[in-house]
Every structure is written in C-alpha cells, then in structure tokens.
Amino acid sequence: MIPAPFDYLAPESVEEVLAALAESGDDAKVLAGGQSLLPVLRLRLNAPEKIIDIGRIPALREIHEDGEYLAIGAMATHDDVLHNALVTEHALLLHKTLVEVADPQIRHRGTVGGALVHADPAGDLGAAALALDAELVIAGPGGATRTVAAKDFFVDIFETAVQDGELLTQIRIPKHTGWRAHYEKFVRVAHQWAIVAVAATVRMDGGTISEARVALTNMGSTPVRAASVERALVGKPATDDGVREAATLAAEGTSPPSDLNGDAAYRKHLAGVLTRRAVLAAAGE
Amino acid sequence: MTATDERPAEQAHEIGTSRTRKEDQHLITGHSTWVDNMVLPGMVHLAILRSPMAHAKITSIDASGARKYPGVVAAFTGADFADTQGNLPCAWPVTPDMVNPGAPSLAVEQVNFAGDAVAVVAARTKAEAVDALESIEVEYDPLPPVLDLEAALADGSTLVHPNTTSNKCYTWVFDSADAGSGASMDDARRDAEVTVTRRFIQQRLSPSYMEPRSTLVQPVDQGVTIWSSTQIPHILRTMLALTLGIPEHKVRAIAPDVGGGFGGKITITPEEVITTLVARRLGKPAKYTETRSETLEAAHHGRAQIQDITITAKQDGTVTGLDVHLTADLGAYLRLITPGIPLLGAFMYPGIYKFPAYHLSCDGVFTTKVPTDAYRGAGRPEATFAIERIMDELAAELKMDPLALRRKNWIAHEEFPFTTVAGLTYDTGNYEAATDKAVELVGWEDLRAEQARRREAKDPVQLGLGVSTFTEMCGIAPSRVLGSLSFGSGGWENASIRMLPTGKVEVVTGISPHGQGHETGFSQIVADRLGIPFDDIEIIHGDTQSSPKGLDTYGSRSLSVGGIAVVKAVDKVIEKARRVAAHMLEASQDDLEFEAGSFSVKGAPGSSVSLPEIAFAVFVAHDLPDGMEPSLNSEATYDPVNFSFPHGTHLCATEVDTETGRVKILKYACVDDVGTPINPLLIDGQVHGGLAQGIAQALYEEAVYDDAGNLVTGTFVDYTLPAAPDLPNFLTDRTVTPSTDNPLGVKGVGEAGTIASTPAVVNAIVDALRPLGINNIQMPCTPERVWRAIQSSGANDQGSAAASTQEHFDSTEGDAQ
Numbered sequence A: 001m002i003p004a005p006f007d008y009l010a011p012e013s014v015e016e017v018l019a020a021l022a023e024s025g026d027d028a029k030v031l032a033g034g035q036s037l038l039p040v041l042r043l044r045l046n047a048p049e050k051i052i053d054i055g056r057i058p059a060l061r062e063i064h065e066d067g068e069y070l071a072i073g074a075m076a077t078h079d080d081v082l083h084n085a086l087v088t089e090h091a092l093l094l095h096k097t098l099v100e101v102a103d104p105q106i107r108h109r110g111t112v113g114g115a116l117v118h119a120d121p122a123g124d125l126g127a128a129a130l131a132l133d134a135e136l137v138i139a140g141p142g143g144a145t146r147t148v149a150a151k152d153f154f155v156d157i158f159e160t161a162v163q164d165g166e167l168l169t170q171i172r173i174p175k176h177t178g179w180r181a182h183y184e185k186f187v188r189v190a191h192q193w194a195i196v197a198v199a200a201t202v203r204m205d206g207g208t209i210s211e212a213r214v215a216l217t218n219m220g221s222t223p224v225r226a227a228s229v230e231r232a233l234v235g236k237p238a239t240d241d242g243v244r245e246a247a248t249l250a251a252e253g254t255s256p257p258s259d260l261n262g263d264a265a266y267r268k269h270l271a272g273v274l275t276r277r278a279v280l281a282a283a284g285e
Numbered sequence B: 001m002t003a004t005d006e007r008p009a010e011q012a013h014e015i016g017t018s019r020t021r022k023e024d025q026h027l028i029t030g031h032s033t034w035v036d037n038m039v040l041p042g043m044v045h046l047a048i049l050r051s052p053m054a055h056a057k058i059t060s061i062d063a064s065g066a067r068k069y070p071g072v073v074a075a076f077t078g079a080d081f082a083d084t085q086g087n088l089p090c091a092w093p094v095t096p097d098m099v100n101p102g103a104p105s106l107a108v109e110q111v112n113f114a115g116d117a118v119a120v121v122a123a124r125t126k127a128e129a130v131d132a133l134e135s136i137e138v139e140y141d142p143l144p145p146v147l148d149l150e151a152a153l154a155d156g157s158t159l160v161h162p163n164t165t166s167n168k169c170y171t172w173v174f175d176s177a178d179a180g181s182g183a184s185m186d187d188a189r190r191d192a193e194v195t196v197t198r199r200f201i202q203q204r205l206s207p208s209y210m211e212p213r214s215t216l217v218q219p220v221d222q223g224v225t226i227w228s229s230t231q232i233p234h235i236l237r238t239m240l241a242l243t244l245g246i247p248e249h250k251v252r253a254i255a256p257d258v259g260g261g262f263g264g265k266i267t268i269t270p271e272e273v274i275t276t277l278v279a280r281r282l283g284k285p286a287k288y289t290e291t292r293s294e295t296l297e298a299a300h301h302g303r304a305q306i307q308d309i310t311i312t313a314k315q316d317g318t319v320t321g322l323d324v325h326l327t328a329d330l331g332a333y334l335r336l337i338t339p340g341i342p343l344l345g346a347f348m349y350p351g352i353y354k355f356p357a358y359h360l361s362c363d364g365v366f367t368t369k370v371p372t373d374a375y376r377g378a379g380r381p382e383a384t385f386a387i388e389r390i391m392d393e394l395a396a397e398l399k400m401d402p403l404a405l406r407r408k409n410w411i412a413h414e415e416f417p418f419t420t421v422a423g424l425t426y427d428t429g430n431y432e433a434a435t436d437k438a439v440e441l442v443g444w445e446d447l448r449a450e451q452a453r454r455r456e457a458k459d460p461v462q463l464g465l466g467v468s469t470f471t472e473m474c475g476i477a478p479s480r481v482l483g484s485l486s487f488g489s490g491g492w493e494n495a496s497i498r499m500l501p502t503g504k505v506e507v508v509t510g511i512s513p514h515g516q517g518h519e520t521g522f523s524q525i526v527a528d529r530l531g532i533p534f535d536d537i538e539i540i541h542g543d544t545q546s547s548p549k550g551l552d553t554y555g556s557r558s559l560s561v562g563g564i565a566v567v568k569a570v571d572k573v574i575e576k577a578r579r580v581a582a583h584m585l586e587a588s589q590d591d592l593e594f595e596a597g598s599f600s601v602k603g604a605p606g607s608s609v610s611l612p613e614i615a616f617a618v619f620v621a622h623d624l625p626d627g628m629e630p631s632l633n634s635e636a637t638y639d640p641v642n643f644s645f646p647h648g649t650h651l652c653a654t655e656v657d658t659e660t661g662r663v664k665i666l667k668y669a670c671v672d673d674v675g676t677p678i679n680p681l682l683i684d685g686q687v688h689g690g691l692a693q694g695i696a697q698a699l700y701e702e703a704v705y706d707d708a709g710n711l712v713t714g715t716f717v718d719y720t721l722p723a724a725p726d727l728p729n730f731l732t733d734r735t736v737t738p739s740t741d742n743p744l745g746v747k748g749v750g751e752a753g754t755i756a757s758t759p760a761v762v763n764a765i766v767d768a769l770r771p772l773g774i775n776n777i778q779m780p781c782t783p784e785r786v787w788r789a790i791q792s793s794g795a796n797d798q799g800s801a802a803a804s805t806q807e808h809f810d811s812t813e814g815d816a817q
C-alpha cells in the first residue's frame, strides 16, 4: 500500500525537531526507524501531514555510562544495543530481550526509543524497561526535559507519557551489574510478536535468589510488573521446586487480551509457566 | 544433495544430474521481468475499491468525487461495465444441475464477500489512484453473512445469491458399486467388525505466492495484449476472449517472470477482467497490482471442507470400506475450477489401500467468503489427510501399529498395475521400499524408545510419531477422463523444437513455469535426447504468440505431460535428421545409429555426421533428399494415457510441550518415489517447499473470518506463514520406481510434499497425546488448541477423556473465527 501524502522534514538537532513539532501540533509524527510507523502509514491507519525524521541527529544514537546509570540514546537501533558491551555488562536483560526482537533486518532499522514510544503491548522492550526500573528522558517545547520512571511511562495501548510536541531522547537504566537475566518469549512462528513473554533478571547468592525483577509482555494494555512473584522469589533456591510456587503468582491482577493466538485464560496460564522457565533460565545463565 | 555444474568432457548424461537452475541467473541478478515493473507509454495505474461488508445490497454508489481527484483519468463502478463485463468463467460444471449464479468482476447490485470489487480508479500514478478511492461514496444495505457451512445448507438460511433457491451448488456422488469398481458400502457397513468415524476440518488457506498478482493490459487494434502474473496464459487468452467477446486471435497473453503461484494463479481473476475493461474503455495501457492485503482478502483461498469419514474393517485389520461425505465451502462465486477441487481429491481417498467398497458424496456450498479454488495439491491434500488420519485412528482402535496396519492393506509392489476401488489404475509403485527406507532414515525404532522413555518419566515434553504413506494423482490429465468428469478442457500438452542453423536449439513449450525450474529440467532432457550441450538449448514459454499452443502449469503436469510432449517433438526432429544424415553419408537410414548427437553408419567407424552439421545442411538446403522440406523443426501434442501416481512415505516426530501446548517438529523424514529423477536438486526444491506448505497447514496457517464475515487474517502479522526458522531440517531421500505410462518414466513432484506432510504432522501430535484419550486436534494445531485438548482430557483419565476432548473441539470449532 501507499501512504497518504505527507511533508517530510529531516532536522539535524533536537532543538529543530522540537521547534518543528511545536509548529505542527498533532499533525506531525516523528519518524525513528519506521518499523512500526511505516506499516501504520501504508495500511492508512494514520495519515499525518508531516513526518519529522530524527535519524540525522548523531547525539540521539549514543550509548554511554553516566555514573550509576547506563544512558541509551532514543535512536540507538536494536542492533546497536544488542551488540553493545556496556549493555551486556550492566543491563543483561535488555540484551537478552533484544535477541528475541524481530529479525536482523528489522533490528538494524528499529530503535529502542521508537519501540518504547510505540508502546505496543506485544512489543518486547517495555517489559525489560520496567523490570530494570528504566527512566525515560523526554524533551518538550523549548527544550525543557523531564524524566519519567518506566512504571509511569506506559499509559495504555499505544500510549505513553510522551505528549504531542515532545520527544523521547534517552533511556536511562540503573546499572544491574552482575545480575543474570532471561527473556522467555512465546510465539507460534519465529517472526511473530509475543503471545506472552516474561522478562526476568535475578541477583544470585550462590544457588539462592537474593533479588528478582520480573515483568510480563502482552498481559495487559501495558507491560506489567509481577511484583508478588519478585517478592516470593527472594531467598528461594533456583530449582524447579523452589521457583514453581512463586511463578504461579505471575498472572495475578493481569487482564490479558483474547485474540487468534489465545484467549485471556490461556495467556494467564502461560504467564505462570513462562515465568518459572524465565527465572530458572536466568538463574542458570 | 550437492549441486554441480561440472561434467566430464565426453558426453555425459544430463538426466539425473543435480544442475543448478539456469533461470536463476536472471532471477537473482535483478534482470527479471515482473509485471509490476513494466511501464508502457501513457499507462494508467488502477486501484480497486473493495466491499467492507461480507454481504450487502449496493443501494447507491457515486464515483464522481474520485473523478475530480488530481491525476485521476477515470473512475468506474459496476454499473459502467454491467453490459460488457460478462461473468467470470467456471470451466467445470461438475454435475448437469450444478447452480452457477454468475460472477461479475465488478459487483453491480450486491456484494457477496468482504473484498468484492465495487469500483476502480485509473490515475496517472498508483498513489493518486489509491488516494482517490477515498472519494468514492457507496451506501450498503447489509444482509446477514452466510458463514457456517451446515447452517448455510439448512432450510431457511439466508441465500448468498438472490437468484438461487438454495446455497447448495451441487451434490456429486461416487459409489464403487454403481461404478462397477467395487462392492457396496452399505454391505461393508453392515458386515463391519470395526467401524471408526471422524470429522476432520480442512481450514481455509491462502496460497501465499511471493509475487502478488499483477496485470498490465495494452489495447491493440480490436484486441489486447495482456501481461499477467498467471500460471495459465493460454487459458487466460481463450477465456478472456470468451468472457469479453474479443476475437481470440486478437488476444495475446503473456506470463513473464511469475513469482510463484501454488494454484493461486490458475484462475481468471476479476482483476484481469477489470484491467482489460478499463484499458479498452480508455484506449490506454492500464496496470493493476494487488497489495499483500488484497491477496489475502480477495484472491482465492484453498481447502475449506468439512470431512465426515467412516472406515470399516475386520478385527485383523483388513479394511473393508470407506465412506466419505464432504461439505465443501465454495465461497461467494465459482472461479475457474472451484466446484471441481473436491473432485480432484474424490478419487484419492482410498489412497494406497485395497478397499473393497467406497462411497463419496460432496455438497458444494456457497458462503459469503472469498471464493475457493486450487491451492497446491487441490483436493488431494484433503483426501490424503483424511485417509492417513483415519488409518491411524483405526490402528489405535485395533491397538495395531500404524505401520503394520498400512502394510497389511496397501497394494504390494508385485500387484501393479492395480485398479483401485475408485477406478484409477496405478501403473507402478513400491510402498514397501519407500517405507523401509523412511523408517531407517528417521530412526523409527530409536524414536519409539525415546517416546516410551518420556511417557514413563511423565516428561512434560512428550513425543509423538506420525505416519503418512501417500500417493496422489497428478500429471493432469488424459483428455478422455477429463471429458468424463465434465471438465471444460483437455489435458494434452504441446511442444515444438526449432533447430537453428548453428546447431542451437529452441524448445517451445505450452507449459508456463513460475518458479519450478522447468527451463533447467527441460534443457537436460533435450540435451540428452539430441546430444546437444545443455547451454545450447533455449526454452521458450509463457507468451501465446511465441508458444501458441498449450494448457499451462498446474497439477504437477509440466514434466509428466509437457516434458513428454518435448520428447515426442525431439524424436520427430531425429527422424527428419536421420533422412538427411542417410543422404549425406550415402547410407541407408536403417543402417544409421544416432548417439551423442551424431549419426554414424553401423560398423563403419569414422563415417558420421553431427546434428549441427545436419542443421546447417538443412538451413542452406543445397543438397537435401528429393522431396524433403528444408526443415527439421517438429511439433508434438501429447495426450497422457494416464494420470501420474507418485508416492512416498513421510514420517514425523513431534515434541508436544504439555505445559504450553506448543508443538515442535523434532525430526521429519520422507522418501518420495517420483519415478525417474531428471534433476534431483529440483526435486528436493519441490519437496522442501511442499513440506513447508503442508506442515504450515498442520501447525500454522488459517484464513479466519469473524462473525460479521470480515477476514481477520488480513496481513502476514495474523496469517502466520512459517519461515525457515520454524521448520525442521528435512531428511529427504528417494526410491525410483519408473512410471510405465511415459517414455521418461517420470512422475509428478510439484505437489507431493504438500499432499503428504499434513497428516504426518497431525498424526504425530495425536500420537503424543493419545494416552490422554485425545484422538483429534483441529488444524492448525495451535498451542492453545493443543493445550485445551490436554486440559479437557483430564490428564491421565483415559477413555472418558476422549469423548470430552472430541466434544470440546466440536463445540469450539468456530473458536478462532
């Protein structure tokens, strides 16, 4: 399909992007990797008058350490992040998650910022951001920035804290150095979006789990943190029996969708099984 | 299998060599000609407005807004072509009283499926045409959708078509007692020691060819040249002429490079007719290319049947009868061979077994869904699924090993030729050899041991083994047989050979390749037969001007029918050349032998003349035998004496994760017997692709409609087409039992993998879960369906669980709709 006509702009600084956004209000859309936006345009589900391409701003693509944080530019591609040694060292869960995102072609174009702002409940990165207590830096009109915690960032299906006229510029992740991690993604075919997935990262003390972070993909309109699982895991041995009971709490309080791939009850069941597997795999990595 | 292009310097055999494909050179270097890449001066681009409703009266339609849109040249609605568009052709009136309500290309008064074309815009660019669609105003008065096959047949159902009295299109019956090919099924039922009945659902599938359909039409004098992404340029020519009243000799149809078809391109499409109508009305070339979503919603689907099947047997496992009732979803209209698809399977339900009695009836039913028509295997995958699934069910009922049950009932190799209860005569086969080889290839005994181990250990990941010992009828087809089935065409194929002055050869064929590698295979056949180097041969096809006579490519016919026509034409060339050679060598024709491209006098070494020398002598024509026409060129039209019956044994081992319901194929091995292999590499290619599509039916694909009749699986996000990572490493091998019905000994291979594989996979899944009392899972066997089957089986509570599982799947049949 062919998108409806639009104007195209490719500014070279964040300031220019913000100015252009301010000028056009809700008629403009930011273009990052285009892996979600272009299908939307081509299927004519949306027809913005202006497309503002943020791919020509090198600063937005940087990945660096910032004290206790890892700072990832919103325009870093999935592939950039997947192969970044700092990420593997300090945010292993993000690395493990990205392995499961789409395929190499899409990972070379799609961006971490784009994926988070797109906020597809079946997208993989939200759960990792949530589990890692990421903070999202948002620049607004005039260049003012604010920082939003991941738990407040995801508002609803395809909706985040980023407002019209704003730009996500950076993802800040508190270092989880030494934490083990696994992302357990359940799909029917390899190139599919998650039916349900579980992001788990654990700090181990010998064979015992001393801290755990667990978040779920596609178990509601936003990624969901499985807090009761996390609490129940503390002090448990990383064995099938040790983890089994905690994992059964995974679906607590979730309201997953029903669709061609499974109804809500099936997804709730899956969440429990996959949580056990994710935690065991994480602990064993 | 390794590919090789290395041949010893002396004349080697081309046949049997795994040559890489000569057509790939242009296909993978960007020198291909897809219709959508073609541009003609003054060409307009078309976009089609489609009904968002499954079933509705069109109360008003106004395209004037679109006509004012920038770049738009014209916009038409059904009313504009009502008098000229005719009805899309259906060439297979399967019964004398079959109902054909008509199939306009552009809907005029009523739409009958979501996706039915209602208007078309022609613009300077494709983008403008697409934009302008939004300015067309249509008002619909909705009618209830007709979605459920059994409800559609019930009294008082909403009629899809107002000009009919029932949604039933036809009832077609085969009865072995009536046909004289076997005993009475009633008797078999009465005398049965064991009776097993199942209902299987063949879900709708979309033939997902890589290249979406595209058509370009150029008006020429009183006629047209049409380039189309089709498998059937010759049939397109004739049918377009008949449909639109254009004299046939004024229609030239061209299938340039075509990116796959799988049966999805063997129909005359509404889009081909609409593009032709617009081009002629405007007097300008017009091009239409569908989007992928349009492929899924408006191009025909395949399968879509309910199969009620009963098998009767003796306690010792000897089968005594097979009774099949099909309810076939034809969709909203009859396309080229829509009603006949179930018939292509009707003769194959008995499979490779010696059934004494057989009865089949089929109701064709109209629904408000996209029409169905051929999809790879067309009728035969459905038949093979039903028979191979029910054989496993019978084996379970009798507590017999499924392979032992098959061995007990199949036709032994020494019994060929064998006439089946369906009246077909299988020429050759060796089911024992293929099965023995497959058993070894897959490591059957080890897998059974592993299965037992996992059962014993109550492993959450269970193992199941599935069998499919299949045959199929392809190589369509003896014209007389087609005539007896009221098919609107013959089944012959045509070829001609043109000897060029320099000894090069042009082979003109009436088949229409679209990805199979026929140029390579045919070149190998001609190279061996004429003794001419492979590279000196050109295969010409796909243009009714250069290949004027043919019946195109489908039903695995290209080699076993088209290839034989080539052989017959080559033999005529050799006979003509023999006469010239005798003249040149001053010998008697009877004293000449032809080998490796040269004629020589028997017993007189040194005296020989090569075919290129003869070709040149004929070209200059200075000194030919008296009265001889100066030409070696020859033509042959070959009508096959029988169908082709490839067979094979496919074995599948699947893991079933009982915690999630996820199925993973652990091992897949198949031994196919396709007669004499021309090019093993091409055979493997066909088998691999076929397996992918057959496995996809078992596990992944389904075209799903919601309760309002909208297609839910309108993109590849929801229509889950598997890719390489989703499929196992295929273990393939062959046995070679040459056909005795053609001079090459070949059998068809294009559909074999698809036909054979689906039941092997489902049998394996059911085998894994049978201890839980599970005896069926509806396709595609999604994790959710498998998990639910396990849930409702009540874990290890055998017996009663079987009933509840079956009930569950019967009642949730429409679950995914």
Ligand SMILES: Cc1cc2nc3c(=O)[nH]c(=O)nc-3n(C[C@H](O)[C@H](O)[C@H](O)COP(=O)(O)OP(=O)(O)OC[C@H]3O[C@@H](n4cnc5c(N)ncnc54)[C@H](O)[C@@H]3O)c2cc1C
Residues within 6 Å of the ligand: A029, A030, A031, A032, A033, A034, A035, A036, A037, A038, A074, A075, A100, A101, A102, A103, A106, A109, A110, A111, A112, A113, A114, A115, A116, A117, A118, A122, A123, A124, A125, A162, A166, A167, A168, A169, A191, A192, A193, A194
């Ligand atoms: C075939 C396919 C398979 C895929 N599979 C997966 C998968 O398995 N898992 C998965 O998680 N994802 C998957 N994706 C999506 C992929 O990860 C996308 O890259 C991602 O969702 C969007 O990133 P993008 O950079 O392409 O954003 P774009 O498509 O360019 O933008 C997406 C949206 O975010 C907005 N936006 C982008 N960047 C910013 C910014 N910095 N500030 C404010 N707004 C912004 C845009 O305006 C737009 O609305 C798949 C995509 C495709 C095409």
